[in-house]
Amino acid sequence: MPAEAPLRRLLLLHRDPALAGRVRALLEPASVAHHRVAHFTHLTDALTCLQIDDMDLVLVGPEPADVDQLRAVRELGAARPETPLLALMVSPEPGQAIAAREAGARECLPLDEADLPSWLRTIDFCLREAAISRELAEVTARLDWLVHMDGLTGLLNRKGMERALRDEMTLSRASGRELTVLLVDLDDFSRINATLGHGVGDLVLVGAARRIRESVREHDNVGRCGTDRFVVLLPEAARGEAEIIAEKIRLAVGRDVISAGGQSLQTTASLALTTVGDADLSYDEVMARAHFVLQHGKLNGKNRVSHAAAVEKGQDILPILAGPQMVRALLEDDVLEAASQPIVNLDDGRIVSREMLVRGPEGPLRRPDNLFRFCQENDILAAVDLRCLRLCALRARQMGPNADYHINIMPATLLQTPSAELIRSLTDGRTDVTCCLEISEQQLLGDPSVLVPHARELQQAGVRIAIDDVGFGNSCLEGLIMLHPQVIKIDKRLVKGLAVDPEMRRALSRLLRVADVLEAEVVAEGIETTEDFQVLTDMGVRFGQGYLFGRPELCKAAPGSPDAAAAQA
Numbered sequence: 001m002p003a004e005a006p007l008r009r010l011l012l013l014h015r016d017p018a019l020a021g022r023v024r025a026l027l028e029p030a031s032v033a034h035h036r037v038a039h040f041t042h043l044t045d046a047l048t049c050l051q052i053d054d055m056d057l058v059l060v061g062p063e064p065a066d067v068d069q070l071r072a073v074r075e076l077g078a079a080r081p082e083t084p085l086l087a088l089m090v091s092p093e094p095g096q097a098i099a100a101r102e103a104g105a106r107e108c109l110p111l112d113e114a115d116l117p118s119w120l121r122t123i124d125f126c127l128r129e130a131a132i133s134r135e136l137a138e139v140t141a142r143l144d145w146l147v148h149m150d151g152l153t154g155l156l157n158r159k160g161m162e163r164a165l166r167d168e169m170t171l172s173r174a175s176g177r178e179l180t181v182l183l184v185d186l187d188d189f190s191r192i193n194a195t196l197g198h199g200v201g202d203l204v205l206v207g208a209a210r211r212i213r214e215s216v217r218e219h220d221n222v223g224r225c226g227t228d229r230f231v232v233l234l235p236e237a238a239r240g241e242a243e244i245i246a247e248k249i250r251l252a253v254g255r256d257v258i259s260a261g262g263q264s265l266q267t268t269a270s271l272a273l274t275t276v277g278d279a280d281l282s283y284d285e286v287m288a289r290a291h292f293v294l295q296h297g298k299l300n301g302k303n304r305v306s307h308a309a310a311v312e313k314g315q316d317i318l319p320i321l322a323g324p325q326m327v328r329a330l331l332e333d334d335v336l337e338a339a340s341q342p343i344v345n346l347d348d349g350r351i352v353s354r355e356m357l358v359r360g361p362e363g364p365l366r367r368p369d370n371l372f373r374f375c376q377e378n379d380i381l382a383a384v385d386l387r388c389l390r391l392c393a394l395r396a397r398q399m400g401p402n403a404d405y406h407i408n409i410m411p412a413t414l415l416q417t418p419s420a421e422l423i424r425s426l427t428d429g430r431t432d433v434t435c436c437l438e439i440s441e442q443q444l445l446g447d448p449s450v451l452v453p454h455a456r457e458l459q460q461a462g463v464r465i466a467i468d469d470v471g472f473g474n475s476c477l478e479g480l481i482m483l484h485p486q487v488i489k490i491d492k493r494l495v496k497g498l499a500v501d502p503e504m505r506r507a508l509s510r511l512l513r514v515a516d517v518l519e520a521e522v523v524a525e526g527i528e529t530t531e532d533f534q535v536l537t538d539m540g541v542r543f544g545q546g547y548l549f550g551r552p553e554l555c556k557a558a559p560g561s562p563d564a565a566a567a568q569a
Helices: 017-027 043-052 069-079 094-103 116-148 158-175 189-196 198-215 239-254 283-298 323-332 368-377 381-397 411-416 419-427 448-460 477-483 502-518 530-538 562-568
Strands: 007-013 034-040 057-060 085-089 107-110 179-186 221-224 229-235 257-260 263-266 269-276 305-307 337-345 351-359 404-409 434-440 464-470 487-490 521-524
Touching (some): 007 017, 007 043, 017 116, 057 069, 057 116, 069 094, 085 094, 085 116, 094 107, 107 116, 189 198, 198 229, 283 411, 351 381, 381 411, 411 434, 419 434, 434 487, 477 502, 487 502
Parallel strands (some): 007 057, 269 305, 404 434, 434 464
Antiparallel strands (some): 257 263
């Protein structure tokens, strides 16, 4: 038994009912589908029909009763952009057809030369195109959900929360109001996983997510930012209102009691409230500040709400004795300093650029390696690295017009920070600034391809990319090839003693051939003796830096400069 032909619902807008009769008569013999035509003379009635009924296709005649055809096409297309729309015309001129398509019509159908096969081909094409567009939209929405949502709890994941935070901070800057961020940490969650298993732990997370979602306002963003941590963005929330929401969440989470394996565990949460008003802060910087408030609050006990305003800034800070105070200082105080070391042309000794370096507070964290190890241990590495980048870029710009500088960035920071934000931090909108981002090869762990899109965006914006510490001992040829840097910096351990070590010269020669293939400039680091310098020039290395040409010198803000005022603020 043959299958019944499908039904197609068409909406026709035209002032003359006779046209509806002509369209019905033309489509009636079609065997591929049954066509039901709903006719309206006025645009307002057609718009109402689209709101209450699902139409497969819209036909706009040359003369609606209340508006002209192009306006009808625009308004009907805006009302239901997913429904294909065709413009009916009598002997249309090329300009009329173009105008109709620009207004939103998929195609134009001639009324004076109407024949069933051509109409059916056009209608079928438009319906297939609309079906494909809907399918693509559904797939895109699904992919967006998978990328930005947490599969277990249905809340935003890290990438989703990064996007939400960026959008909310932009809105907060426009309105002049601060954004309140609430960090929720489930107490002793690892004990639940250890004693009752990860399955029970997942149930706890799902329950906590539901409690949090039920306790916040409809327009608040909620995300899961770690194994047992959640983030809530509270835009335009007064201090008292934010505290009420935080307390509601704490009490709601505490209502859940888990019974499994003959044990009962009550879920509690520690919460931290902080406000941010700087739209240039990254996600990691905001999370690091909230994490500090949370950890400081837990010193007084768990299952409570802590406030950033209650945390006082440290005075005489000793990193060994006062870790939490040092964390706060690294995130908010002026304890970091920038230094610069010249990069010279080895042929004539001319300074062509400067590498900007960071120095930590006096004491054990003065050395960058100790500073970043401390930051890694306290989960603030990406936030502090971005803060160092901004400080170094600021000091470089203060050196005068036509600033040319190199600056270091960790791969994780490059991966997690939007390229537009990095470019703004590096140049501050100035067109006379030339900068080169150095990525340490020591930190190129895992698949370097994840960095390629970010590196390309920066390179297209005029920011050069350098691979630092090449020849450190774990050289990754794959990283060099995929990132295609404009600059390769030779590690000082492949430079010191070059004049007396033939094996080092052979290794350097191989690296220079790789750089030549990649069409990358080479900068040799750690040049301290005239003998090593002479070997480098003989081997064709054009640029270098080291104590032979100048030690790193601390940079100071230029008095009265706009950047200096910004730094003080």
